[in-house]
Amino acid sequence: xxxxxxxxxxxxxxxxxxxxxxxxxxxxxDHDARDVVQDACLRAYRSIGQLRGASxxxxxxxxxxxxxFSWLRANRPTEVVGSLDDTEGAGSTAREDTSPGPxxxxxxxxxxxVLNDAIAALPAPYRxxxxxxxxxxxxxxxxxxxxxxxxxxxxxxxxxxxxLLAQSFQVVLAHVESGGRR
Amino acid sequence: MKQEDALNLLQPYVDGELDAATSLEMExxxxxxxxxxxxxxxxxxxxxxxxxxxxxxVAPGSLRAGILSGTRGAAAPPQGSTRxxxxxxxxxxxxxxxxxxxxxxxxxxxxxxxxQDLTEHDIFAAHARATVSDRLLDVASSDQHTVKPWLSARxxxxxxxxxxxxxxxxxxxxxxxxxxxxxxxxxxxxxxxxMIDVLVRPxxxxxxxVRSRDGLNLNHFTQSGMSFWLISDLNSxxxxxxARLLVxxxxx
Numbered sequence: 001x002x003x004x005x006x007x008x009x010x011x012x013x014x015x016x017x018x019x020x021x022x023x024x025x026x027x028x029x030d031h032d033a034r035d036v037v038q039d040a041c042l043r044a045y046r047s048i049g050q051l052r053g054a055s056x057x058x059x060x061x062x063x064x065x066x067x068x069f070s071w072l073r074a075n076r077p078t079e080v081v082g083s084l085d086d087t088e089g090a091g092s093t094a095r096e097d098t099s100p101g102p103x104x105x106x107x108x109x110x111x112x113x114v115l116n117d118a119i120a121a122l123p124a125p126y127r128x129x130x131x132x133x134x135x136x137x138x139x140x141x142x143x144x145x146x147x148x149x150x151x152x153x154x155x156x157x158x159x160x161x162x163x164l165l166a167q168s169f170q171v172v173l174a175h176v177e178s179g180g181r182r
Numbered sequence: 183m184k185q186e187d188a189l190n191l192l193q194p195y196v197d198g199e200l201d202a203a204t205s206l207e208m209e210x211x212x213x214x215x216x217x218x219x220x221x222x223x224x225x226x227x228x229x230x231x232x233x234x235x236x237x238x239x240v241a242p243g244s245l246r247a248g249i250l251s252g253t254r255g256a257a258a259p260p261q262g263s264t265r266x267x268x269x270x271x272x273x274x275x276x277x278x279x280x281x282x283x284x285x286x287x288x289x290x291x292x293x294x295x296x297x298q299d300l301t302e303h304d305i306f307a308a309h310a311r312a313t314v315s316d317r318l319l320d321v322a323s324s325d326q327h328t329v330k331p332w333l334s335a336r337x338x339x340x341x342x343x344x345x346x347x348x349x350x351x352x353x354x355x356x357x358x359x360x361x362x363x364x365x366x367x368x369x370x371x372x373x374x375x376x377m378i379d380v381l382v383r384p385x386x387x388x389x390x391x392v393r394s395r396d397g398l399n400l401n402h403f404t405q406s407g408m409s410f411w412l413i414s415d416l417n418s419x420x421x422x423x424x425a426r427l428l429v430x431x432x433x434x
Contacts, residue, residue, distance in 0.1 A: 009250070012249070013249075013250075014418070014419065014422070015419070016241045016245075016249065017238075017239075017240045017241050018419075019241070020241035020242075020245065021238055021239045021240070024239040025239070030239075030242070033239070034242070034245050037241070037245060037249075038245075038248065038249065041249045110235070112235045115231060115232070115235050116235070116236060116237050119232075119236060133197065134229060134232040134233055134236065135232075135233070139199065140194070140197065140199050155193065155194065158193060158197075159193055162225070162228055165232075166224065166228060
């Protein structure tokens with residue numbers, strides 16, 4: 001095995017699940033996720049010299065993320081543009097949700113499929129920061145590096161993404177409580 | 183702290199992004215504001231639900247195999263790319279993962295136990311004993327200046343006990359265990375709800391390794407004349423992070 005092959009495998013293989021998970025959540029299906037990950041791994045192999053002892057996981061996820069968004073711009077352009085209102089900022093969270101409610105307890109009974117459908121329904125820029133924060137447990141700093149966005153934008157997208165999810169659950173819960181079909 | 187500021191800080195507070203001083207301020211503030219506490223509870227509930235119930239898609243085996251074979255023969259990186267500076271043991275871990283991915287685990291088990299395999303068996307057994315007996319700590323302290331001398335005084339060597347709280351690994355304390363008939367230092371760290379045992383004893387030329395067994399991850403390496411075994415149910419990525427921090431603090 002060549003030196004570069006070894007370097008590549010050390011950097012990529014331990015984080016291949018994280019790479020595929022992000023690609024699967026951003027492309028929405030297995031087939032395209034595989035294509036994107038293959039493409040990203042090729043780019044990673046070609047630029048392995050740039051990873052100089054830095055942490056491999058955010059480095060690889062940045063490459064995967066960019067490959068995903070190239071794919072999205074080509075195949076699902078509406079997912080990438082529009083519906084972004086980063087000017088709202090994290091501050092808007094403070095003005096809403098000031099009344100304590102039953103939603104906290106109801107989340108425990110929330111159907112797993114409902115939750116996953118709600119994440120999939122989020123616009124891609126909100127979905128990606130939530131995946132990186134909750135499933136990959138990256139710091140705000142690492143998320144900023146992976147997404148190429150400033151930390152302030154990362155925080156406001158997290159805030160808005162979380163609020164959108166909570167709102168969609170409230171709609172589901174209200175529907176269930178009123179006797180509607182789940 | 184005003185309510186508006188506190189509500190804006192709730193998210194980074196939940197995400198562990200506030201510095202210690204601001205966190206403390208938040209805790210004090212929250213004690214007196216039920217609305218903020220309710221909002222905090224909602225944020226935490228959402229985060230927990232996502233972590234527990236969101237699908238995590240692992241790479242299909244055929245994809246992993248394809249990437250292993252597919253990049254060989256791909257265009258080589260451009261000339262003049264500099265060497266990746268990474269410690270020797272990191273390379274071994276990568277090869278171990280690659281070997282597992284192509285299913286050569288069967289080969290490894292057929293080779294039979296080596297001297298090192300017996301030590302790893304002892305380590306898993308010692309960890310299981312400590313877990314069952316509830317005797318996880320002989321000395322309970324988050325102060326490295328308490329734990330290190332306590333261990334050094336009772337062993338023939340002085341294990342490194344770095345303060346890694348800034349990196350999210352909290353020192354919990356230490357104990358002495360017997361592995362393979364000899365006394366080893368066990369330094370216990372915690373990340374979130376996971377306890378991590380760091381077994382340390384003078385090195386004997388073992389090769390680095392990474393193992394998983396029964397939901398436990400093991401990471402073994404040698405640095406500065408000491409051998410380290412990290413054992414925990416913490417995921418292997420983060421266990422590797424702790425290993426790197428220990429290497430960095432142990433020095434040359």
